[in-house]
Amino acid sequence: MQGRLGRWHLVPIALAALLLLGALAMLGLDRAMRVRALEETRTAATSQAAILAAGLESELNKFSLVPRVLAVDPEVAALLGGESAQRPLLNRRLAALAQQTSAAAIYLMDARGTTLAASNWDRPDSFIGSNYRFREYFNGARKDGAASEFALGTVSRRPGLYLAERVGPADQPLGVVAVKVEFDSLEAKWRDAEDGVFVTDAGGIVLLASNPEWRFRSAAGERPAQRDPARDAMRFGVAEPLPFELPATGPAASRVRMIEKIQPIAPVGWELHLLADPAPRLSVALANGRLAGVIALALLALAGAGALVWRRQRQARAAAEIAAQTATLREQLQQANRLATLGQITAGLGHEIRQPLAAMRVYAENGERLLDADRTDEAAENFHRIAGLAGRIGEITEEQLNFSRRSAEEPRIIALAEVIDGSLLLLRDQIRQKGLSITWPDPRSAAAARVRARHVQLEQVLVNLLQNAVQAAGQGGEIALAIAARENSLQLSVTDNGPGVLPELQDSLFQPFVTSKREGIGLGLAIARDIMRELGGDLTHEATATGARFTMTMPAA
CATH class of the missing domain: 3.30.565.10 (Histidine kinase-like ATPase, C-terminal domain)
Incomplete structure (x- = not known):
């Protein structure tokens, strides 16, 4: 009797041990599912960042060709050489080219930086007559042949990338041709499709962003001592860019930092940053993990009911076999449907071929009789018709082979x-x-x-x-x-x-x-x-x- 009581005293201890093991297992499972969800988010973010970077590089490569081609255009050289009669024609050409390429502006400056022709020549904010000698892209293009600069427009105050190309040789430059590219539509697409996207220059300044409030912030940590406040104010409209901090997501009690993936943008030395929100995957993974843990604990609790478990397993196997047979039948029905469609066409082709074959036989038999009667001209006409019918059959069969190939x-x-x-x-x-x-x-x-x-x-x-x-x-x-x-x-x-x-x-x-x-x-x-x-x-x-x-x-x- 006392032995039984002793064994009953072990039941609470065993239950407590099981509960403790279950709690530890749940914690370990939560951790494993969390690590897996974060890794899946990183993998997906890496792939998406590569796609976005490739798209931006393609866009930049497209626009970089425009000033390069215009720099060797004879009409551009003629206007810079003093032939002012070229100006109206070149203005219209630049306007048409800007519309075709979706460039914000295309304009031509002489060696002193004064704009002589521009795509916006007929607008109130025309660049014609404006001097851009103070711009880095102008001086860089004169010196090195090509340059780029991201900055606010002096008139529109709209941000954009300026791509410039020198016209003429380095020792005697005639001028500079420049293209301004704005990225409003691209940023709008990012805003609609991604958790967060921004692009930084070599100094870590945010140039493009899915969130307009991030633009012109510094993602490089503390402000470098070598930055020029006056230059930043002219380019970005702010003398001292504020620091950029990665946003967090999720409930306030368990904030999760966004995962950042960085891809270089080759043509201009930029970097694309993709921010991926791991919260949705985390919540789903934790829910699935906990559900799996509960199921596992329930199965352990029911381990003694071996007969019931075996019955359920047998039922599960039977259901799986039925599902497999159903899938096989469905696939066979689909294949039969495809073959029936091909059969409809083939049956029609057979009808098309039988008629000329029957006619060929009649013409051949008549041809033999005509030859026996020494009526060679009429027999030749029959054989000519046979050749035509054979050609028709060839066309039909060749078309069938081409279609099925x-x-x-x-x-x-x-x-x-x-x-x-x-x-x-x-x-x-x-x-x-x-x-x-x-x-x-x-x-x-x-x-x-x-x-x-x-x-x-x-x-x-x-x-x-x-x-x-x-x-x-x-x-x-x-x-x-x-x-x-x-x-x-x-x-x-x-x-x-x-x-x-x-x-x-x-x-x-x-x-x-x-x-x-x-x-x-x-x-x-x-x-x-x-x-x-x-x-x-x-x-x-x-x-x-x-x-x-x-x-x-x-x-x-």
Whole structure:
């Protein structure tokens, strides 16, 4: 009896030990999940910072070419050489170039720093007549050939990067051409997409930032003794930049510092800083970790119920097998659906080939009789017709092979008329069976339409759109193809007079597995749009009064 009582006294001790072990395990799990969440945040931040830095470098490289090209322009040299008649023409050229490149301003200064021509020549804040000899980018370009400087505009007080290039040789410079680049749109994108982004120069001064309050603060710690307050006041509007501190996030009781990732910006010696907020990942990781800990403790508490655990495991295995079988069946159904689509086209091609084969046999038999009767001229005509029919069969089979081929060809100049002819050839039997009316593009526009793309991929997209239009238009329906030219692209549209796309599907029409067809799986349009965007174009949909219109946009050749 006393032995039993002694054993019962051990139960509270065992429970206390289990609780203590559980608490220690929870603390260790929390720590592990926290470390993992922080590491995931750092990894994602490193990748995102590299992407943002590459985008900014690309933008800067684009603008750096403008002053370099203008510096060797004959009209620029002529104006700096004293030919004032070039000024109106050059002003208009600079204005057009600034609009095309989205530059804030492009302007030309003589060797003394006086602006002779500018893209903003016709605006109240025109640079013409202003002297920028005091700017570092002017003096640096005169001395070294090229220079850059980030500063506030003297008139607009808007910050921007000035890229300058010397015109003429170093010993006898004619002047300097400069481009001002503003980054308002880029900062707005950062503000909408990232937790925090800012860019610093070589001295640690914040030049660009997703938060305007961070701009012109010093991220280099204490103010270096060699900084010039007067120069900083002229460039940044503040004589002594305030220190920049990394923001914290999360509840006040458990503030978490933002994770900072730095990427160099090659052309100008800047650094891009990405601030990533680890709080969301931390909260999710801790919640998942604690949930896993509770489940583990619960499983340990139920360790004695081996039979129940075994039963649950068996049920879990059975559910997993059912899920695997269901996934396999779903995949087989999808494959069968894809093969059915290919079979529809192939069946139509077989019908297209059987007719000329039958005609060839009749012509051949008649040709033999005509030769026996010594009617060689008529027999030759029969053989000529046989050759034409054989050529037609060759065209059909060649188009089928081209369409089914997985081509790794590079983009090339393609006539849209060839793509249209090939696509309609593949679907001719379906179109004829349904009695559809096909409206072709204007012959002149179709003959002149040239795009840069991959033939097989364009035909794949067009066949998909035409097949959808054939199904939507129904018996005796109408399908219209039209070609329209834009500034740097061509558009090929397919319009049908079917019932159109359901309103509830229009916003998600190009998402995978979205379809209104009972037999469809909803991948055709998603794949088609991916192909067009890979080719540098797009695929769009618009509802019409009597049906639907899908438009392929392609880069013009």
